[in-house]
Amino acid sequence: MGHREDLLEGAKKCLVEKGFARTTARDIVNASGANLASIGYHYGSKDALLIQAFIRLAEEWGDAVTPDVTGEGGTLDRFTSVWEGILGRQDQFTAMWAASTEIALAPDRMPELAAMLSASEGEGRRGLVALFTGIPEEDLGEDDVRTLGALYQAMLTGVMLQWRFNPETAATAADLTEGMRRLAGALTPGTRPKPAPEAAPEAAPEA
Known part of the structure; x- marks a missing residue:
């Protein structure tokens, strides 16, 4: 690998081990075997x-x-x-979700990183739509990315937060599917569940 790829691998390692805020340029250099000048040359900034x-x-x-x-x-x-695939690997990618949450919860502490991450979110949304719908990314329109992508991103972020805060009560793939089924039914005319009939009043006791 050249310095560019070495730096990328080193930065990935640092993200997993330390997150965004605690990773320094020197950490990346030590993890990659490259030099400080090469960070600016290949990527512009840490x-x-x-x-x-x-x-x-x-x-x-x-x-x-x-x-x-x-x-x-x-x-x-x-x-x-x-969802089974995502949740089945959530332990494997915990560090990635932790890094994302780190910026999302404190964007004012890392404004440049937050802005850069925000600028790249369209790419992530496009990938999510393709994953859930099976439509190739290149065939998706901007309206798909803006609407479906935002919805799937919101769901994914919320579920990952649930798993980070309390895995014992976090939603499972079965929970999410049943929730989606009920939501779709409630929004489709003619399929909303009927309210349970009110119980008949009890007859007054005979005198």
Whole structure:
């Protein structure tokens, strides 16, 4: 590998071990075997390098989940399969979610990193839509990314936070699928569950 790839691998290692805020340029240099000047030459800044490292981790996450996904795009079977793949690997990618949460919860502490991560979120949303729907990324329109992508991103972020805070009560793939089924039913005319009939009043006792 050249210095550029060495730096990227070193930055990935630092993200996993220390997160965004505690990783210094010197940490990346020590982890990669490159030199300080090469960070600026290849990536412009330490923050830009860390964002590229985060994107690479996210791509590796997607590559790990995708092969096991089954079911026709847009069906509950595929919805379940995607979540099983995600949650089945959540321990493997805990550090990536921790790094993302770190910036999301304190963007004012790392404004440049937050801005860079925000600028790259469209790429992440596009990948999520493709994962859940089975539609190739290149065939998705900007409206798909803006709407479906935002929805899937919100779901993914919320579920990962649940697992980070309390794995024992966090939603499972089955929980999410049943929740989606109920939501779809409630929003579809003619399929909303009917309220239970009120109990008949008890007859007054005879005198």
